[in-house]
Amino acid sequence: MAYQPGNFGGGFGMFRLLGRSWLWITIAVAAAIFGLSSFARVEPGQVGIRVNNIAGGVRPESLPVGWYIALPGTHIYQYPVFTRTYTWTASHTEQSPIDEAFSFQDKNGLSLRADVGVSYHVDPARASILFQRYRTDMDEIIAGPLRNAIRNAIVERAAQLGVEEIYGTHKAELIATATKRVQAFFAPVGLQVEQIYWAGNIVVPEAVLNQINAKIANEQQALAAKANVETAKADAEARIAKAAGDAKAIQVEAEAIRTNPEIVNLRAVEKWNGQLPTYMGGSGPMPFLGVK
Numbered sequence: 001m002a003y004q005p006g007n008f009g010g011g012f013g014m015f016r017l018l019g020r021s022w023l024w025i026t027i028a029v030a031a032a033i034f035g036l037s038s039f040a041r042v043e044p045g046q047v048g049i050r051v052n053n054i055a056g057g058v059r060p061e062s063l064p065v066g067w068y069i070a071l072p073g074t075h076i077y078q079y080p081v082f083t084r085t086y087t088w089t090a091s092h093t094e095q096s097p098i099d100e101a102f103s104f105q106d107k108n109g110l111s112l113r114a115d116v117g118v119s120y121h122v123d124p125a126r127a128s129i130l131f132q133r134y135r136t137d138m139d140e141i142i143a144g145p146l147r148n149a150i151r152n153a154i155v156e157r158a159a160q161l162g163v164e165e166i167y168g169t170h171k172a173e174l175i176a177t178a179t180k181r182v183q184a185f186f187a188p189v190g191l192q193v194e195q196i197y198w199a200g201n202i203v204v205p206e207a208v209l210n211q212i213n214a215k216i217a218n219e220q221q222a223l224a225a226k227a228n229v230e231t232a233k234a235d236a237e238a239r240i241a242k243a244a245g246d247a248k249a250i251q252v253e254a255e256a257i258r259t260n261p262e263i264v265n266l267r268a269v270e271k272w273n274g275q276l277p278t279y280m281g282g283s284g285p286m287p288f289l290g291v292k
Contacts, residue, residue: 040070046078047124049131062127077131079122079138086142087199089115100147101203104155106163115199116150116175118142126190133189141191149185150196153178167202 042048048063054073063076070076087094090101090113102116122130122138134141157177161170179196186193 038070039067040076041067042076042078045080045082047081047122047127049077049079049128051075051077051131058128058132060128062124077137079127079130080120081122081124083119083121083194085117085119087115087117088147089199091115102151102154104151104158106161106166107159108162110163110205112158112163112166113203114201116154116196117199118146118150118196119194120146121192121194123190123192129188130190146182146186146191146193149182150178153181156181163204167204171198171202 040048042063042065044065046065048068050059050063050068050070051057052074068076088100088102089095090099092098101113103111103113105111130141134145136144154174157174158166161174166174175196175198179193182196183193
């Protein structure tokens with residue numbers, strides 16, 4: 001076959017065309033991968049945790065506020081670093097459409113209920129530890145681990161108290177004890193529980209509540225009666241003390257007059273206005289002075 005110069009040149013032309021095709025294919029693939037990627041923004045007041053869902057890795061460093069590329073297979077979770085609150089309540093119009101109030105019992109097995117609230121935030125330096133422990137977002141942590149820990153703490157302490165103590169003298173102590181236990185449990189993993197509080201009255205059976213109120217009323221009446229007795233006793237003691245003081249004063253004065261009769265003249269002089277009587281008899285002594 002005769003040599004045809006044009007064929008060699010045509011081969012290079014084909015090679016150049018194939019090279020351009022591969023270039024465009026590479027660009028298209030890169031664009032497709034980039035297109036499959038999503039952008040995530042860490043909102044103000046939040047801290048981000050980058051998680052590789054394919055390899056199962058968690059980046060130890062927290063992501064500050066800003067935009068980030070989340071490649072396929074990765075996800076950025078956000079945890080609040082500012083104070084947030086949540087209330088588990090029986091109301092259907094608040095944070096949940098279902099009854100989330102806490103149920104617990106006193107030491108005698110009497111069932112009680114209460115709405116409970118919590119305020120919290122996440123330590124940015126330990127946010128990755130929090131995720132590694134629970135592998136979920138903040139809403140799920142609130143609904144699961146946090147709620148369970150608070151409920152268990154309340155149940156444990158309430159089981160040591162009677163209903164009157166829970167409803168009255170130990171109400172604040174019960175929730176304070178639960179707060180300390182929950183704080184100690186979550187602090188090592190970066191969840192800072194600031195406060196746990198009663199979000200309403202503790203609900204007790206109506207019959208029991210009536211008994212408690214009647215007892216309180218009786219105690220108040222007894223205290224009032226005792227106070228009246230103490231007041232009367234104090235008044236009587238004051239009168240007795242005054243009478244004793246007056247008698248003692250009279251006794252002292254009488255003794256002084258007996259031992260020193262001149263005191264009578266002295267008292268008369270102290271009371272004399274300086275005027276002599278209009279009529280004086282003969283050569284009698286001057287009145288009160290006892291002059292001879």
